[in-house]
Amino acid sequence: MEICRQGDALQISDLDPFLAELLRQIPQSTNPDGAPAAEERLFSRPSGEKEICAEWKSYVEPELRGLFRTASETVAADLTQLNGNEKSLRNRTLRIPVEHADAWLNTLNQARLVIATKYNFSDEELNDHDRSPIGSRRDLSLFQVNFYGFLQEFILRELSGQAGCEPD
Amino acid sequence: MSAVSAVHLEKASASTVEAPTRETETQGEEELDLPWQVVVHNDPVNLMTYVTMVFQRVFGYPREKAERHMLEVHHKGRSILWSGVRERAEFYVQQLHGHLLLATLEKVV
Numbered sequence: 001m002e003i004c005r006q007g008d009a010l011q012i013s014d015l016d017p018f019l020a021e022l023l024r025q026i027p028q029s030t031n032p033d034g035a036p037a038a039e040e041r042l043f044s045r046p047s048g049e050k051e052i053c054a055e056w057k058s059y060v061e062p063e064l065r066g067l068f069r070t071a072s073e074t075v076a077a078d079l080t081q082l083n084g085n086e087k088s089l090r091n092r093t094l095r096i097p098v099e100h101a102d103a104w105l106n107t108l109n110q111a112r113l114v115i116a117t118k119y120n121f122s123d124e125e126l127n128d129h130d131r132s133p134i135g136s137r138r139d140l141s142l143f144q145v146n147f148y149g150f151l152q153e154f155i156l157r158e159l160s161g162q163a164g165c166e167p168d
Numbered sequence: 169m170s171a172v173s174a175v176h177l178e179k180a181s182a183s184t185v186e187a188p189t190r191e192t193e194t195q196g197e198e199e200l201d202l203p204w205q206v207v208v209h210n211d212p213v214n215l216m217t218y219v220t221m222v223f224q225r226v227f228g229y230p231r232e233k234a235e236r237h238m239l240e241v242h243h244k245g246r247s248i249l250w251s252g253v254r255e256r257a258e259f260y261v262q263q264l265h266g267h268l269l270l271a272t273l274e275k276v277v
Contacts, residue, residue, distance in 0.1 A: 044271075046271070047273045048274070106268070109218065121212075156215075156218060156221055
């Protein structure tokens, strides 16, 4: 996999089917359904005061849900570039318009938080970047969290203008 | 916060870590009796670089100040990012939640 900026887009090329599938799973990974702790993490309490929390739930939380949903839909639309069967995903390139970078950062963060909360990863696990994704569903999910974190780091570097691509 | 990029950042910033800082907006006299503070709490998942970027965007802090607060969150578990009137503090907490940071609004005691 190669990742760089090309003009007004962030480009992920030479994708193998495994990483392409992990990318395609980003939007669905943001869904906290069935995991109350993940829901609580996405919509955390703003205060220890009941009155503030009640107002927040009524007025702010719906806005946050809309924000997260819009970001996830933007990412899902970009990921339609990866539609197809496993064979057709070989060496596929994903182009992310720079103006979608914030939506990607937000959605990747949603996905990382939901997965990490569902599996209750420890600090040690989250800092173990050498663990193989092959072994268990838990190992795969940890790899997913770290892979999405790697993508976030790349996008952040690009937004701050710290990296660039070799010219074609 | 995740330490994906922590090592380099901590090495680079070690000499600049100072005592906890509290940002206070200049306010009118009538507002000074409404003390609320915006507190950001540590989270093992959010990347340190991401948290720094959010502090820069939400509060308009320069990178060095944003990193100082980020490291305070990382090492001490929390950092007071701003204090002032409740309405503004609520706005900041909403912005921080929009970026999925763990942030709360607290009365200054």
